[in-house]
Amino acid sequence: MQTDTKDLIHIALDLTTNISSQDRFERLLTTMRRLFNCDASALLEFKGQHFKPLAINGLNADVLGRQFNISEHPRLEAIARAGDVVRFPADSSLPDPYDALITSHEGKLHVHACVGLPLMANQRLIGALTLDSFDPHQFDNFSNDELRTVSALAAATLNIALLMDKLEKAAGDVTESDPAKHQPQSNTEIIGQSAQIQALKKEISVVASTDMTALILGETGVGKELVATAIHQQSSRADKPLIYLNCAALPEAIAESELFGHVKGAFTGAISNRSGKFELADKGTLFLDEIGELTLTLQAKLLRVLQYGDLQRIGDDRNLKVDTRIIAATNKDLKEEVLAGRFRADLYHRLSVFPITVSPLRERGEDILLLAGFFIERCRSKLQLSHLSLSSTCQAILMHYPWPGNIRELEHSINRAAILARAEAKDEYVILQPSHFKLDNFSVEVTDVIEQPTMSVTNIPVDNLRDATEQFQRQLINNALKQNNNNWAATARQLSVDVGNLHRLAKRIELKQ
Template identity: 45%
Template sequence: MSSEIDLIEAMLLADLVTELPHAVRLQRLVASLRASFSCGAVALLKLEDEGLRPVAVDGLVREALGRRFMPAHHPRLAAILARRDVTTFDHDSALPDPYDGLLDSHVGAPLPVHDCMGVSLHVDGQPWGVLTLDALRTGTFGDAAYDRLRRYTVFVETALRVTRLEQDVHALRISRSSSDRMSGAGLARGVEEIIGQSAVVTDLLRELEVVAESDLPVLLLGETGVGKELFARYLHQRSQRADRPLVHVNCAALPESVAESELFGHVKGAFSGATTDRPGRFEAADGGTLFLDEVGELPLSIQAKLLRVLQNGEIQRLGTDQPRRVDTRIIAATNRNLGDSVREGLFRADLYHRLSVYPAPIPPLRERGADVLVLAGHFLELNRARLGLRSLRLTRDAEEALCAYRWPGNVRELEHAISRAALKMVSRGAQRSEIVSIPASALDIGHHQPGGGPADVLAGDEAGEPGIRPLRLVTDAAQRAHLRRALQASSGNWAQAARLLELDPSNLHKLARRLGLK
């Protein structure tokens, strides 16, 4: 046993001195701990806004990464946070486990009698979060395991400190003048709002982090429901204007008769009812950022005045010729193809080129892979707390339905689908004290046939005949089901599953991540 412990410690130490992406380092850390303790699941959760956000898990379903565990609702996590030492929960503990139904081997089912332990983590003297371990076999966590976790805690906190230092260095390379970046605080703000780990999202955030430091106009492009406002907030919070206002204007909701007054303000007597001078949204955002949502809906007459602001930094209140200087950064967003609007004479070409100095396409949910499960986990936890449920989970067929559906309404549609399904389960008599599992049939996102999976009826350009699904979806569903059978036959051992499938282990892990199984 001693040599095995030495080997694990050597692996942990090697990762600390190796240059790795911080997400990879933390994932390797929890995987090593799970192997060392021979337990069912290990989770590393970061404390953010009084909630705990999973940043690396091993043995839990992927949607767990989207959840936010509030210690006030989870007494075991609260107990771990309250102590600086290791906290253990015996198999007969009456406290509910926050991971009921979330273990890969017990999806949607209550955890059997088991052992659990955890430890609070601190970095530079400040609370960082918690590390938790669950073992399905009672007696796994004895005195020796207790002492070993206490020793390993040093490695975990060192890994977190290394990660923070790397983030600080990265931030300093981007901006030497931002004190928030130097402390690392700037990196944390706003990141938790954009949930997802797909390559397309992480690459986009990396680009936006760089462009945020400039005062260049940014044009956010994307379908309805992709979360353009969240990305606008991300840009503002990473900019030098973060301590100044971010003013949101929904251009589609501005009638042409009041649009000029709303944006640029007016003076007393400018029109009937203008009894006092009134500043507009540009002045409200002076020194900060103005977010023009659905900018493609602005009337042509207003577009000309907006162009003047972008060119000269000047506005004129309605009813006066006196210009006013404003220092406002513009972030615009649209779900339209503005190039088409220009050709149709609905949008000024010069304004389009001014706004699109840095166009940023936001990927639709269907292109974000397993992010759909991470986001689903986030919405499940919100609804669990809102409805006062002990636990709210997805069944396997529901996970497959979410991954196969095309999501024309994107993240907003996913949020509504989860909320409707949760309410439906409660209205059908689900007991709040039990684990509530949402099946595919409760999601209302398409037709679901036994063995056929979801989304059998898609948009006309996606399906030539009723019941015929795109080959990619059929292939993914078949691979997903076969991988699950191999893992079940291997008792969750990925290396053994790789041997059964005659795959290289690294290729198996890549395939599992693409299919949303990790």
Template identity: 45%
Template sequence: MTTSSVNLTPGGASAATEGPRYRSLLAAARGLVRCDAAALLRLDGDVLRPLAVDGLSDETMGRLFPVASHPRFARLLESERGLRFAQDCGLPDPYDGLVAGQPGILPVHDCMGAPLRLRGAVWGLLTLDALEAGTFEAVGPAQLDALVALVETGIEAAHTIQEMEARAMREQAVAQALRSGGGAARELLGSSPAMKQLCSEIDTVAVSDLTVLVLGETGVGKDLVAQRLHARSRRSDEPLVQVNCAALPEALADSELFGHKRGAFTGAVQDRSGKFEIADGGTLFLDEVGELPLTVQAKLLRVLQSGEVQRPGSDRMLKVDVRVIAATNRDLPAAIAQGRFRADLYHRLSVYPLVVPPLRERGRDVVALAGGFLEENQHRLGARNLRLSPASKAALLAHGWPGNVRELEHVISRASLRAFREQRRGARWTAIEPHHLALDAAAAGSSATLPSMPPAPAPAGSQASLAGAGGGTLREATEAFQRAWLAEALARHRGHVANAAREAGIDRSNFHRTLRKLGVPRPDGAP
């Protein structure tokens, strides 16, 4: 995470861990110089923020002191080695009413302080107050220099510890994010003109930091495009963090992307880094970005515009350096027209759009891809030399592949298992034949994206709506089927969404989102 050089709290360091360090440091300072009140304040932009106080009321810790409004603090920050204010100094005292046991304006007293520096930059202030005038007369320049050196050494040590803690937390979060990606690494394969053009476009934009929007039908391999973009970028040594936006429950999307502070909401028992912080310095891949709720879209736009993340529950902005790649199979301009996607976010994401061609437009690439999947299944099954017969190759080339590469992968996996079970003992190779591929059965079920339902009477008109969908595109037919299926499921369960979602095999929040997206009405009087 990119932060100011004077910021002492990088990453996820919490007040629970940093507070005791500063209090111990302040106690050591008071051991060298006798005083009635002392404070350690960090410079945060144009304000001073108390980190530890002794002899001042607890209220002090909740205050911010703008430097422009407190001339004593301003003079201390401008001084080279610190200074002691004269007893008759007319400048207002910022601690009036805050010294323990002194509720009003302070009587004549001694006040002294010095600027603190960390790695060459002003970090903040150490202030000392004594109620007895003349207390600090015995504190000479050498003693004050020693006091400042002691505190600065402690600040440097605390800063180093917090950097190590933040680095360990980030490495742990990165490792968890990478594990969640799962699966063996794959690459874009194919020598068709369409794929050569795509790879050329990827290599052109990869070396830049431009935001890329990857477009294409479901199953074409948009995640592999993101992986190639990252691998050929200047950020390849940093993490590639992937987020499946379609799987984010709306209530937790904020926390997943931007993190949260402890206590931000019920269940937030500790600070958490969001995916933007985890990907700092590297690449963040937002898959299925078209599924993000509008409220999260607004916050995502703000991060893309400013490069700053604000954790829920925190008032601090964290600077991040992240290259964003987004992907969707949705028609975003149509979603904008329907009010389901922000136009300004679309233009921020589509700085450099890339369109991944569907498998049906890639010619003989289907055979090369099938060979790769056969090799994977051969090792998984312990089979010997899984090979496509000439008839199977012809069948693969003739198929329309509405599910694209993902459908091909599943077809090959099923065919490998069927052929392996039929193989003769001792055979040197196993042939994949057309009946193993079962492409006719795959084509018949390609439009059914929801689980199969038990036989039930269909509401009036539903069969007609499914039949009428046959004249449109595959997507229109699929959405028509989903719409009818959902309406029937709700009718069977008398509008009870939880029961219908359980039958569909998806969680309730996603079920609600699908109902809204497809415009499926709830029955009258539904619970």
């Protein structure tokens, strides 16, 4: 090995260290960057013909939110199919998925040296480690055997994390009554690494393992339907139907029929028997979105079904027994609705057995960029573009915009911006700029975003942009820590970043252990 073997020993020791998977991944990439002196590295999980970034080093933050379909990224497809070290020639015609996405070279688009290491466990592809550099000869002095050693250690790191995750899920899923009922978790994913999202995922896991009624609270556009889907797909009812009903869109004349069904001749137009949503969701889950919009009359009938598990179709005297799990959602404050007499107190208490609050996007820090990356990659695919990325100025603006419409507004804004940027693009690299976004006349000066009053950039070396950037970050964080008496949470608020992301950045730039 051309560099100190201490780096490899550190990777091996991390396999037995009691640290989180994310910390283990980030330590791995920090070591990779030091070992190979590359401009960027990424650890990817392979799942369902997609490579999903688990950790990145030297790449734009939005890359963490992207999911790369190998059929659309020939270099990643080559890595997935190779089964061994893949070295791409500096003049390779295959587009690099990280072009224009390396933090230290925003104006320099083409990656010139790229190595892909497929990560295998039990002869099965579980992921990949990618190393990128702008120096076309950066990896020439490393033999394939040396790279295979690194690949084996990286594969062990990823495999341990995946096994631990699988064991934790299994422990939470198995019940004494009938463990065989539980199905494998689906690929529904909630994007984000913020403390709020980590807490939300834990709440979803807890309530999914029961049959309790769940009430999802949050502003319009925060992703309440996605949370409901995740609860269902992690539950023992995952192989049964998940039925959706938007209570706000229900005309009062047919609302009762939609919920409970009717028999032929029950009213004008009832030309045949019809099952309601409760029957359709029998043994499964019924998701009642915008539950706060139901009339008081329907609320009373809904309460009876929740209490006794039986219902009557309109025009039918017989009771039907149903086993339906209810998940409800609303953007209203139901406590206030109860006080105002618009919502039944007994129904509210019945629904709110396990309330889950989904945080607004503006409180989720760098999750904004992860979600932006997810939508950008999806939009790139739909528009059949080779490259689609955010400028650094645009990233800063997205981070500071308050997003009153939350995730839905972010998605629509990116779709619109991508269409405008494509129309203006002069080559294959389509880069979203502030001018492509229409954010209710919102604007922010770049200096307002990155400038700190006590920051000094003197004595920072300028011959190596990557090292200079990291030294700038160390200075910036150190100054903010001093201003906040070494309080990391307060420092994160001052720097407008998620505290978990700040801790990870500090570890990556070796500001803390």
